[in-house]
Amino acid sequence: MVEEKFFADRERLTQALTSECAQLLQSGIKANGQATFLVSGGSTPEPVYRALSKRPLPWQQINVALVDERWVEPGESGSNQTFISNSLLQNDAAQAPFLGMKNAAENPAAGEEACERDYRELPAPYDICILGMGNDGHTASFFPYAEGLDEALDSESEQLCKAITAKQSAVTGAHTERMTLTLSAILQAKEIKLLITGEDKLKVYRQALLGDDEQEMPVRSILKQGLKPVTVYWAP
Numbered sequence: 001m002v003e004e005k006f007f008a009d010r011e012r013l014t015q016a017l018t019s020e021c022a023q024l025l026q027s028g029i030k031a032n033g034q035a036t037f038l039v040s041g042g043s044t045p046e047p048v049y050r051a052l053s054k055r056p057l058p059w060q061q062i063n064v065a066l067v068d069e070r071w072v073e074p075g076e077s078g079s080n081q082t083f084i085s086n087s088l089l090q091n092d093a094a095q096a097p098f099l100g101m102k103n104a105a106e107n108p109a110a111g112e113e114a115c116e117r118d119y120r121e122l123p124a125p126y127d128i129c130i131l132g133m134g135n136d137g138h139t140a141s142f143f144p145y146a147e148g149l150d151e152a153l154d155s156e157s158e159q160l161c162k163a164i165t166a167k168q169s170a171v172t173g174a175h176t177e178r179m180t181l182t183l184s185a186i187l188q189a190k191e192i193k194l195l196i197t198g199e200d201k202l203k204v205y206r207q208a209l210l211g212d213d214e215q216e217m218p219v220r221s222i223l224k225q226g227l228k229p230v231t232v233y234w235a236p
């Protein structure tokens with residue numbers, strides 16, 4: 001259940017995805033009085049967030065929440081909370097309620113319970129979940145062979161948030177301690193949108209489609225789950 005939307009350039013991808021998200025959030029609000037928008041960090045979705053922030057939507061009724069986070073304080077390098085504040089939560093969207101993952105605990109494992117409590121308050125099913133993918137085949141904070149990955153990928157788990165210790169790599173840098181939504185939380189989204197750009201990531205994506213080992217390429221857990229449709233957005 002993977003639909004591919006491939007574009008000639010990034011501008012067109014941004015325009016199309018921005019309009020789709022705006023429409024989906026509006027229909028969520030129409031149906032339920034509010035909507036939930038799950039957002040990933042990363043450079044790929046940034047233009048979409050910036051464009052969406054200028055859309056005159058009823059942002060007070062749109063709950064924005066993180067898909068994953070590095071265990072750093074807001075304002076420090078790598079903070080997805082800060083990235084989302086600076087990209088999406090600007091202009092009209094500055095009024096949107098926001099839920100982050102980083103809390104006062106010393107590390108993600110110690111912060112997992114409090115994070116779980118916070119996310120239980122988030123209205124579900126979620127309207128949209130935006131995911132990215134790294135060249136190592138990770139998505140959210142599902143990193144290859146990470147500690148906590150098996151539990152995070154258990155689609156029958158009732159847990160929404162999971163602490164992850166990634167293996168240090170060029171992709172993680174120093175930020176190996178993470179919090180992530182679990183696969184079962186992501187599958188509570190009505191729309192899962194995986195954003196990738198460039199030829200290298202296209203190759204990684206195609207390679208992910210060919211195999212089954214989720215530890216090796218955890219993005220497979222999203223692409224191969226067969227429970228919820230996933231749309232892959234790509235531009236060169």
Ligand SMILES: O=C(O)[C@H](O)[C@@H](O)[C@H](O)[C@H](O)COP(=O)(O)O
Nearest residue numbers: 040041042043044132133134140
């Ligand atoms: O916080 C993050 O970095 C993410 O949530 C992560 O999963 C991201 O989506 C990919 O690493 C792709 O990142 P780029 O879009 O920067 O390539």
